Amino acid sequence: MRFVTEFRNSELAKKLIADIRQTSKRQVRFMEFCGGHTVSIFKYGIRQVLPPTIEMVSGPGCPVCVTATADIDKAIALALIPGVIITTFGDMLKVPGSRSSLQKARAEGADVRTVYSTIDALKIATENPHKTVVFIGVGFETTAPTIAVSVLQASEQNIKNYKVLSLHKVCPPVIKAILDAGEVKLDGLICPGHVSSITGANAWEFIARDYGIPCVVSGFEPLDILQCVEMLVRQVEKHESKVEIAYKRGVTPEGNLQAQKIMAQVFEPSPAKWRGMGEVPDSGLKFRQEFAPYDAEVSFDIKTKPSIEPKGCLCGEVLRGVKTPADCKLFRKACTPENPVGPCMVSSEGSCSAYYLYGDDSGR
Numbered sequence: 001m002r003f004v005t006e007f008r009n010s011e012l013a014k015k016l017i018a019d020i021r022q023t024s025k026r027q028v029r030f031m032e033f034c035g036g037h038t039v040s041i042f043k044y045g046i047r048q049v050l051p052p053t054i055e056m057v058s059g060p061g062c063p064v065c066v067t068a069t070a071d072i073d074k075a076i077a078l079a080l081i082p083g084v085i086i087t088t089f090g091d092m093l094k095v096p097g098s099r100s101s102l103q104k105a106r107a108e109g110a111d112v113r114t115v116y117s118t119i120d121a122l123k124i125a126t127e128n129p130h131k132t133v134v135f136i137g138v139g140f141e142t143t144a145p146t147i148a149v150s151v152l153q154a155s156e157q158n159i160k161n162y163k164v165l166s167l168h169k170v171c172p173p174v175i176k177a178i179l180d181a182g183e184v185k186l187d188g189l190i191c192p193g194h195v196s197s198i199t200g201a202n203a204w205e206f207i208a209r210d211y212g213i214p215c216v217v218s219g220f221e222p223l224d225i226l227q228c229v230e231m232l233v234r235q236v237e238k239h240e241s242k243v244e245i246a247y248k249r250g251v252t253p254e255g256n257l258q259a260q261k262i263m264a265q266v267f268e269p270s271p272a273k274w275r276g277m278g279e280v281p282d283s284g285l286k287f288r289q290e291f292a293p294y295d296a297e298v299s300f301d302i303k304t305k306p307s308i309e310p311k312g313c314l315c316g317e318v319l320r321g322v323k324t325p326a327d328c329k330l331f332r333k334a335c336t337p338e339n340p341v342g343p344c345m346v347s348s349e350g351s352c353s354a355y356y357l358y359g360d361d362s363g364r
């Protein structure tokens with residue numbers, strides 16, 4: 001399979017591993033921002049083949065996981081409004097809110113439907129003209145342009161009963177927030193591949209320039225990640241900090257200008273709440289005034305009680321990279337993929353899920 005098998009070539013992997021081991025002299029800590037990378041790193045046993053000089057930590061790059069409990073509560077409250085049909089991607093169903101989940105709301109009679117794209121949600125809206133269809137917009141820069149397109153389509157086709165609860169997040173501000181907090185010292189950042197395909201690698205320039213941290217954008221196959229680590233190690237050993245791309249088949253310095261334009265047409269930056277990190281300036285996307293009729297928060301007076309975090313769950317600390325899932329007393333005991341306590345165990349890109357499925361007995 002083109003662009004897959006050649007990136008899993010074991011001989012090339014051995015060469016890269018040998019190169020990393022030979023080059024890596026200083027003790028370093030690299031963070032992979034993206035949940036997709038966390039899954040690949042565990043699935044392919046990459047931590048195990050790296051030398052002891054390299055410590056890997058997982059970051060906050062799972063959009064479902066970073067959605068604040070208060071925002072999950074809003075989605076559930078919307079689901080309970082008569083005449084509302086909630087449409088969402090599957091991962092959101094089981095994510096626990098303070099007192100319920102979308103899945104439980106559905107079991108209690110709410111009309112909550114899993115869709116595979118916003119095209120499905122728009123179709124449901126046209127088929128149900130007397131109901132209001134709300135799409136739960138969760139995702140990073142990769143997802144937001146597709147949601148923006150759905151809003152433009154609704155506007156062009158005069159579909160007035162389609163709304164979006166915009167819980168979108170943009171990534172560079174949260175990395176800045178993590179670095180400014182100073183809780184975790186990083187020597188290199190594995191920058192997200194899919195997000196960078198939209199933002200461009202240039203979005204990470206400030207990390208290399210202002211914080212002196214090497215950055216490399218990676219793809220998701222084992223050779224992509226090994227090459228990325230090798231490039232980070234080389235920068236570290238040469239005392240350099242710059243942005244490089246180890247995923248040139250998917251990412252350019254400028255990114256996808258058309259997607260950026262569409263996203264900016266519909267949304268503008270706003271503060272957003274991140275699980276475990278609180279409110280981060282300019283890290284969310286709110287509707288521009290012109291598209292307010294599609295904003296679920298404008299269309300409905302959404303009432304929620306104060307949010308409650310799952311007791312004992314360390315998702316916030318895990319997402320900030322200061323704890324691992326194995327540090328959580330509930331990991332593999334009260335919290336499993338079948339019975340998740342926190343979102344990091346629910347999402348297929350969550351750190352706890354990846355550690356559970358692919359980690360060793362300690363979960364590391």
Ligand code: SF4
Nearest residue numbers: 314315328335342352
């Ligand atoms: S193991 Fe479960 S309870 Fe613990 S941090 Fe992960 S999701 Fe939360």
